Amino acid sequence: MEKKSTGVPLKTKVRFTLKVPYQNKPNAFVPEFLRRLKDEGGFDAEAWFRLPQKDPESKFSVFNVTGTLPVGMIGELSRSPFVASVEFNDDSL
Numbered sequence: 001m002e003k004k005s006t007g008v009p010l011k012t013k014v015r016f017t018l019k020v021p022y023q024n025k026p027n028a029f030v031p032e033f034l035r036r037l038k039d040e041g042g043f044d045a046e047a048w049f050r051l052p053q054k055d056p057e058s059k060f061s062v063f064n065v066t067g068t069l070p071v072g073m074i075g076e077l078s079r080s081p082f083v084a085s086v087e088f089n090d091d092s093l
Contacts, residue, residue, distance in 0.1 A: 011044075012069065012074070012088045013088060013089070014068065014069045014074065014087065014088045015087045015088075016064075016078075016084075016086045017063070017083065018033065018048075018062070018082050018083060018084070019061075019062055019083075019084040020061045020062075021060055026050070030048060030065075041069065041076065042069065043067055043068070044067050047067075048065040049063065051064055062084070069088075074086060074088060
């Protein structure tokens with residue numbers, strides 16, 4: 001039987017897009033989302049910013065977020081209803 005590793009999890013740089021409904025108060029929601037992601041998943045945010053609104057009738061605010069995340073958490077991040085896309089590119093993988 002194989003033993004589970006007790007080492008530090010392998011991390012990779014990620015960029016993802018958050019699509020936040022306006023009723024969720026985006027400027028409060030995003031920092032809270034990132035704090036939960038750090039506490040529960042080990043995410044280290046580098047930067048986040050609101051992308052320009054393309055349609056005045058849009059019901060969402062869209063944010064671009066970059067940082068590092070344990071590789072094992074990428075799938076969980078991608079399943080969040082607020083995450084529209086996830087990109088990661090790490091030469092070490």
